[in-house]
Amino acid sequence: xxxxxxxxxxxxxxxxxxxxxxxxxxxxxxxxxxxxxxxxxxxxxxxxxxxxxxxxxxxxxxxxxxxxxxxxxxxxxxxxxxxxxxxxxxxxxxxxxxxxxxxxxxxxxxxxxxxxxxxxxxxxxxxxxxxxxxxxxxxxxxxxxxxxxxxxxxxxxxxxxxxxxxxxxxxxxxxxxxxxxxxxxxxxxxxxxxxxxxxxxxxxxxxxxxxxxxxxxxxxxxxxxxxxxxxxxxxxxxxxxxxxxxxxxxxxxxxxxxxxxxxxxxxxxxxxxxxxxxxxxxxxxxxxxxxxxxxxxxxxxxxxxxxxxxxxxxxxxxxxxxxxxxxxxxxxxxxxxxxxxxxxxxxxxxxxxxxxxxxxxxxxxxxxxxxxxxxxxxxxxxxxxxxxxxxxxxxxxxxxxxxxxxxxxxxxxxxxxxxxxxxxxxxxxxxxxxxxx
Numbered sequence: 001x002x003x004x005x006x007x008x009x010x011x012x013x014x015x016x017x018x019x020x021x022x023x024x025x026x027x028x029x030x031x032x033x034x035x036x037x038x039x040x041x042x043x044x045x046x047x048x049x050x051x052x053x054x055x056x057x058x059x060x061x062x063x064x065x066x067x068x069x070x071x072x073x074x075x076x077x078x079x080x081x082x083x084x085x086x087x088x089x090x091x092x093x094x095x096x097x098x099x100x101x102x103x104x105x106x107x108x109x110x111x112x113x114x115x116x117x118x119x120x121x122x123x124x125x126x127x128x129x130x131x132x133x134x135x136x137x138x139x140x141x142x143x144x145x146x147x148x149x150x151x152x153x154x155x156x157x158x159x160x161x162x163x164x165x166x167x168x169x170x171x172x173x174x175x176x177x178x179x180x181x182x183x184x185x186x187x188x189x190x191x192x193x194x195x196x197x198x199x200x201x202x203x204x205x206x207x208x209x210x211x212x213x214x215x216x217x218x219x220x221x222x223x224x225x226x227x228x229x230x231x232x233x234x235x236x237x238x239x240x241x242x243x244x245x246x247x248x249x250x251x252x253x254x255x256x257x258x259x260x261x262x263x264x265x266x267x268x269x270x271x272x273x274x275x276x277x278x279x280x281x282x283x284x285x286x287x288x289x290x291x292x293x294x295x296x297x298x299x300x301x302x303x304x305x306x307x308x309x310x311x312x313x314x315x316x317x318x319x320x321x322x323x324x325x326x327x328x329x330x331x332x333x334x335x336x337x338x339x340x341x342x343x344x345x346x347x348x349x350x351x352x353x354x355x356x357x358x359x360x361x362x363x364x365x366x367x368x369x370x371x372x373x374x375x376x377x378x379x380x381x382x383x384x385x386x387x388x389x390x391x392x393x394x395x396x397x398x399x400x401x402x403x404x405x406x407x408x409x410x411x412x413x414x415x416x417x418x419x420x421x422x423x424x425x426x427x428x429x430x431x432x433x434x435x436x437x
Contacts, residue, residue, distance in 0.1 A: 010101070010204060010205035010402070010403060010406045012403060012404070012405075012406055012407040013038050013051065013052055013403045013404055015040065015051050016040050017040065018037060018038065018039045018040065019037075019038050019052075019403075020035065020036070020037055020038070020057075020095075021035075021036055021038055021054075021101065021400060021403055022034070022035045022036075022058075022089070022097050022099070022100045022101065022204075023036075023100060023101045023102075023103075023396060023399035023400055024082070024085075024086065024100040024101070024102050024103075024196075024201075025103050025393075025395050025396045025399065026064070026067060026070070026078075026082065026102065026103065026192070027064055027067070027070070027105075027233060027234055027235075027395075028064055028067055028068055028069055028070065028233070028234045028235035028236065028256070028258065029063070029064055029233075029234030029235065029257075029258055029354075030061065030062070030063060030064055030234065030392075031061070031062055031063070031064045031067075031081055031082060031085045032059075032060065032061045032085065032388070032393065032396050033058075033059070033060040033061075033085045033086045033088070033089040033100070034056055034058065034059055034060075034089065034384075034388075034396050034399075034400065035056070035057055035058030035059075035089050035090070035092075035093040035095070035097070036054040036055060036056045036057060036058075036381075036383070036400050037054075037055045037057055038052035038053070038054055038055075038400075038403065038404070039052060039053050039055060040052055040053075041053040050380055050401065050404055051404050052404055053380070053382060054380065054381045054382065054383075054397075054400040054401070055382045055383045056381065056382070056383035056384050056385075057092070057093045057383070058089040058090060058091075058092040058093025058094075058095075059088075059089055059092055059384070059385055059388065060084075060085040060086060060087070060088030060089035060090075060092070061085060061088070061387075061388070062081060062084055062085045062088070063081065064078075064081055064234075065077040065078060065080065065081040066078030066079070066080075066081060066195075067081075068235060069105070069106060069235040069236050069254045069256075070104070070105030070106030070107070070109075070188075070209075070235070070236055070252075071106040071107065071188050071191070072188075072191040072192055072194075072195050075191070075194065075195050075198065078195045079195050079198045079199055082195065082196070082199050082201075083199050086100075086199065086201070097201060098200075098201070098202060099201060099202040099203065099204040100196070100201055100202075100203070100204055101203075101204050101205045101206075101207060101399050101402060101403070102192070102196065102203055102205075102206055102207075103206075103207055103208070103209045103212055103395055103399060104149055104184055104189070104192070104206050104207070104208050104209065105208075105209040105233065105236045105238060105252055106184065106185075106188040106189075106192070106236075107147070107184035107185030107186075107187070107188030107189060108184065108185050108252075109149070109182070109183075109184045109208060109209075109210075109238070109250065109251070109252040110182070110183065110184075110250070110251055110252075111180055111181065111182045111183070111248075111249050111250040111251065112180075112181055112183075113154065113178055113179065113180050113181075113248070114137045114140050114178070114179045114181060115137070115140070115176065115177070115178045115179075116133055116134075116136035116137040116140060116176065116177060117133065117136065117157070117174050117175060117176035117177075118132045118133045118136055118174070118175055118176075119173065119174055119175075120158075120171075120172050120173055120174060120175050121173065122171065122172070122173055123171065124169055124170065124171055125158070125167040125168050125169060125170050125171075125172070125175055126168065127168070129175055130167075130168070130175075132175075133156075133175050133176065133177045134177065134179075137177060137179055143183065145185060145186050145187070146183040146184065146185065146186060147183060147184055147185070147186040147189045148181065148182075148183055149182045149183055149184055149206050149207070149208045150180070150181070150182040150207075150208060150211060150247065150250075151179055151180070151181050151182075152179065152180045152181075152182075152246055152247055153177060153178070153179050153180075154178040154179065154180050154244075154246050154248060155177075155178055155244070155246075156175065156176065156177050157174075157175070157176035157177070157178075158170055158171075158172035158174070158175055158176075159172045159173055159174055160174070160176075162176075162178075163244070180246065180247060180248050180249070182208050182211070182247075182250045184208075189206075205402070205403075205406065207398070207399055207402050208238075208240075208250050209231060209233070209236075209238050209252070209395050210229065210231060210238035210239055210240035210250045210251070210252065211240055211247050211250060211398070211402075212394070212395045212396075212397075212398030212399050212401075212402065213229050213231040213238065213240065213352050213353070213376075213394045213395050213398055214227075214229040214240040214242055214247065214350075214398065215397075215398035215401045215402060215405065216352070216376075216378045216379065216380075216381075216394040216395070216396075216397035216398035216401060217229060217350050217352045217376025217377065217378065217379065217391075217394050217398075218242060218350060218376065219379075220245070222242070222348060222350070223242035223243075223245050223246075224243075224244060224245050225243075225346055225348075226241075226242070226243045226344055226345050226346030226347075226348070227241070227242050227243075227345055227346060227348045227349070227350060228240065228241045228242075228336070228341070228345035228348070228349045228350070228371075229241075229242070229349070229350045229351075229352060229376065230329075230332060230349060230350070230351050230352070230353075230356075230365075231352050231353040231356075231394060231395065232256060232257055232328070232351065232352070232353035232354060232355035232356045233256045233257065233353050233354070233355075233395075234256050234257050234258045234354065235254065235255075235256045235258050235259070236252050236253065236254055236255070236256050237252070237253050237255055237256050237328050237332065237353070238250070238251065238252040238253075239251050239252075239332050239335075239336070241336070241341045241344055241345045242345075243344050243345070243346075248341075248344060249336075249339065249341045249344070251332075251335055251336075253328065253331050253332065253335075255324070255327065255328050255331070256328075256353075256355065257279075257353070257354055257355035259324055260279055260283070260320075260321050260324050260325070260355065261275045261276045261279055262275070263320050263321065263324055264278055264279055264317065264320055264321070265301075267320050268298055268312060268316075268317075268320070269300050269301055270298050270299060270300060270301055271299075271301045274298065274299055274301075278296065278298070278317060279317075279321070279358075282296050282314055282317055283317060283321055283358055283359065284314070284317070284318050284321070284358065284359035284360045285318060285321050285322040285325045285358060285359070285360040285361055285364050286318070286322075286359065286360025286363050286364060287315060287318050288314070288318075290314075291313060291314040291315035291318060292313050292314075292315050293313070294313065294314040294315075295311045295312065295313055295314070296311065296312055296313075296314055296317065297309040297310070297311055298310050298311065298312055318360075321358075322364065325358075325361065325364055326364065326368060329364070329365055329368040329369060330368060332369075333368060333369055345371075347371055347372050348371060348372045348373075348374070349365060349369055349371050349372070349373045349374075350373075350374055350375070350376040351365060351373060351374070351375050351376065351391075352375070352376040352377070352391045352394040353391055353392060353394060353395075354390075354391065354392035356375055356376075356391045357375065357390065357391055357392075361375075362374070362375060375391060376391065376394065377389070377390060377391050377394065378391075378393060378394050378396075378397030378398075379397070380397075380401065381397045381400060384397075
């Protein structure tokens with residue numbers, strides 16, 4: 001809940017009112033900008049809390065440049081790629097953007113849960129008590145060189161009774177709170193802000209990629225009962241865990257679909273472009289009965305155009321790709337086990353992202369994770385181009401949903417954000433908690 005000392009990083013859309021929103025997905029392999037009109041709608045059973053329908057009025061898409069694993073590596077190249085895509089969306093929508101919602105994958109994205117409790121002495125919970133318990137969280141939360149992305153109160157507790165969403169007016173001896181904080185390295189975030197500033201764009205809000213992917217692909221029952229969402233990106237794979245309707249965990253590993261492409265290129269001695277084509281059209285991580293007889297034509301790198309192409313059995317492609325997928329899934333499983341999140345997520349995983357549509361991936365994921373698995377695609381978005389309706393665009397769809405659910409997040413006033421010299425958006429977790437609560 002919002003207190004006088006706290007301000008939302010993004011003003012939530014108002015019920016019954018139509019508004020425009022612009023989002024920018026900056027990935028390692030692609031950049032996508034979407035401008036959408038959010039119009040009021042009735043709340044659905046499967047997608048609770050969605051007060052608006054997103055209708056796309058501007059869409060821009062192009063290859064990424066100057067970005068690796070979500071980190072800006074060449075500001076000029078990144079600026080040019082972003083300007084091109086944003087301009088495409090602006091022309092389609094017939095307007096000029098000043099600010100955008102941006103996704104974050106870089107900077108060792110991770111999450112922690114901070115807990116604290118204060119004495120009530122048998123009195124009713126008031127706003128001042130909420131201030132006190134959140135200030136107590138601050139004492140446990142100072143981390144150097146980390147920038148806040150999300151701070152989500154998971155729940156309050158009175159006298160050890162957890163699961164309380166709004167404790168105001170309740171009576172007890174002790175008030176506790178759990179806050180899930182998603183953060184990233186400040187330096188990586190500063191460079192992201194600087195390149196957007198060069199594009200004459202302000203950051204309206206940040207959303208962690210795994211959070212956005214979960215918003216786009218999960219139904220309400222899943223997020224209530226416990227679920228994990230894995231987003232297979234180009235250079236990064238992210239995972240989010242939802243429980244009791246809240247995001248409770250987020251993580252990222254620097255391995256993605258592009259690494260499969262490079263594996264194919266190296267082991268078959270073909271160009272990266274040809275390796276991407278082979279992965280897209282013939283890639284599978286589950287062997288088939290006819291794979292040994294099914295031959296695929298390949299053009300060795302550096303071969304002349306009049307040279308006859310070589311051939312390779314489809315089973316060879318599968319043997320190249322499967323170990324990398326198993327490496328990704330095993331790394332995610334091990335990290336979740338180490339943090340206890342395999343128990344929190346229940347019995348279900350949802351796979352999304354471009355590489356999630358690979359043949360055989362759900363079956364391999366079921367065996368590796370020992371959980372039920374389904375593929376998740378964006379839900380609740382109208383007007384997307386046909387090419388953008390697949391799992392590869394789940395992050396973009398989730399970013400359009402975010403303004404409808406962001407009211408539970410809070411941020412320090414903009415006037416106190418001064419890290420980069422451009423009315424900086426980013427700040428340390430310790431500073432954020434100290435000034436906000």
